[in-house]
Amino acid sequence: MADTILCGIDVGSSKISTIIAKQSEEEREPRVMGFSSIPSRGVRRGQIVDIHQVTDAVEESVEKAERMAGAKVQSAYIAVGGPHIESLNSHGVVAVSQPDIEISHDDMVRVIDAAKAISISSTREVIEVVPREYIVDGQDGIKSPLGMSGVRLEVNTHIITASLTNLKNLERCLADLGIETRAYVFSGLSSALAVLSDTEKELGVVVVDIGGGKTDVCVYVEGALSYSSSIPIGARHITNDIAVGLRISLESAEKIKLYLTDEKVKQKMKEEKQDDIDVTHLGIIEGLKSFSYKTVIDGIIRPRSEEIFDKVLEEIDKSGFINQIPSGLVISGGGAMTTGLIDAAKRIIGMPARIGKPQFISGLIDEVMYPQYASVVGLLLYARDEGVVDQKLHFKDFDKIFRNLSLKGSFKKTFDLFKSFIP
Numbered sequence: 001m002a003d004t005i006l007c008g009i010d011v012g013s014s015k016i017s018t019i020i021a022k023q024s025e026e027e028r029e030p031r032v033m034g035f036s037s038i039p040s041r042g043v044r045r046g047q048i049v050d051i052h053q054v055t056d057a058v059e060e061s062v063e064k065a066e067r068m069a070g071a072k073v074q075s076a077y078i079a080v081g082g083p084h085i086e087s088l089n090s091h092g093v094v095a096v097s098q099p100d101i102e103i104s105h106d107d108m109v110r111v112i113d114a115a116k117a118i119s120i121s122s123t124r125e126v127i128e129v130v131p132r133e134y135i136v137d138g139q140d141g142i143k144s145p146l147g148m149s150g151v152r153l154e155v156n157t158h159i160i161t162a163s164l165t166n167l168k169n170l171e172r173c174l175a176d177l178g179i180e181t182r183a184y185v186f187s188g189l190s191s192a193l194a195v196l197s198d199t200e201k202e203l204g205v206v207v208v209d210i211g212g213g214k215t216d217v218c219v220y221v222e223g224a225l226s227y228s229s230s231i232p233i234g235a236r237h238i239t240n241d242i243a244v245g246l247r248i249s250l251e252s253a254e255k256i257k258l259y260l261t262d263e264k265v266k267q268k269m270k271e272e273k274q275d276d277i278d279v280t281h282l283g284i285i286e287g288l289k290s291f292s293y294k295t296v297i298d299g300i301i302r303p304r305s306e307e308i309f310d311k312v313l314e315e316i317d318k319s320g321f322i323n324q325i326p327s328g329l330v331i332s333g334g335g336a337m338t339t340g341l342i343d344a345a346k347r348i349i350g351m352p353a354r355i356g357k358p359q360f361i362s363g364l365i366d367e368v369m370y371p372q373y374a375s376v377v378g379l380l381l382y383a384r385d386e387g388v389v390d391q392k393l394h395f396k397d398f399d400k401i402f403r404n405l406s407l408k409g410s411f412k413k414t415f416d417l418f419k420s421f422i423p
């Protein structure tokens with residue numbers, strides 16, 4: 001396998017990030033070569049509200065990352081999130097085609113197709129089908145039935161759907177820029193790929209990605225994604241509350257919110273006896289010089305953080321897996337850094353909680369290792385893993401022909417290559 005260029009683009013409500021990495025055969029970790037993150041335009045709660053603004057912003061972000069990487073992006077994996085995301089669990093069953101030999105890839109593809117045969121509205125599209133477990137002749141909990149013998153093959157899957165309009169709008173933005181969309185990945189899932197350890201996934205864990213305009217929730221049980229949803233409330237609501245509470249603009253409130261997350265400031269306020277915090281040096285345009293620290297932390301930020309976790313708890317309840325997540329919560333997204341947020345999570349959910357920073361990549365990563373970039377980093381890991389699956393699925397039967405070809409990636413590429421052999 002030759003080196004492959006992977007690209008992920010996260011079109012968030014607060015920022016648009018692009019990451020470009022090289023995937024080589026020798027190293028498992030994608031090596032980051034280019035990265036950019038710019039303020040978002042034309043996106044609200046994960047949904048496009050102005051396609052021209054989004055196209056311009058994506059172009060700017062991609063160009064910056066391309067310049068840094070010295071490589072051109074031809075195709076990309078795109079993170080999608082927001083309340084238009086829905087999920088369901090579905091079951092598929094097929095008869096094994098050659099029960100006297102072994103379960104083949106073809107059987108696995110057929111059983112997943114059977115599980116995919118669900119009726120969804122014409123305005124929605126399936127973006128993810130995760131096999132949670134296979135069942136062979138009644139024996140459950142099987143991760144991969146390939147090569148096993150059996151007569152009846154079943155699968156339990158987790159299916160994520162998204163609004164077709166939103167996907168089409170995104171595809172149009174990217175097509176205008178000459179970028180092919182390889183796949184849409186739920187932003188909660190891509191964050192989970194970047195922040196979770198295998199042990200956490202095995203034990204059971206919830207990833208909560210708190211962005212500017214929405215909060216994604218992903219529940220992992222026994223190693224597999226088992227519930228996904230997105231709540232239309234994010235860290236920007238905290239900024240809003242500060243703006244209303246202190247009677248200042250959103251920009252000034254954002255400045256204050258970020259200032260309050262500074263470890264030195266937190267330490268100083270802990271040590272000081274007085275409650276007034278001096279912010280003269282922030283140059284708040286409304287002329288605000290100081291305010292009560294306790295009022296903002298306990299009276300404004302805390303109730304909104306708790307409200308977010310009340311909603312997260314509702315989602316965990318809905319998933320039906322509340323007793324199967326001993327690893328607790330891993331919180332990513334820019335909102336994860338909000339002062340007191342982790343304590344609010346522990347209080348409301350009654351489980352351990354930690355901040356999830358992206359991992360599992362190498363190269364130019366200094367700028368990237370923050371919770372708000374978990375979803376864009378996860379896209380690289382998704383792309384890498386999809387490449388591996390594709391090769392296993394499509395190369396097996398044509399092993400001899402393709403053994404020395406450095407073809408990587410999608411079914412379409414495999415198919416195109418195939419076509420080139422046909423006169």
Ligand SMILES: Nc1ncnc2c1ncn2[C@@H]1O[C@H](COP(=O)(O)OP(=O)(O)OP(=O)(O)O)[C@@H](O)[C@H]1O
Nearest residue numbers: 012013014015211212213214235236333334335372
């Ligand atoms: N250091 C920090 N302290 C507190 N909040 C922060 C910090 N850095 C970023 N944020 C907040 O995180 C939010 C943006 O998060 P993020 O970058 O994950 O959003 P996004 O991915 O663009 O949006 P979404 O996922 O909702 O579409 C903003 O509300 C911002 O105020």
Ligand SMILES: [Mg+2]
Nearest residue numbers: 012187211375
């Ligand atoms: Mg986000």
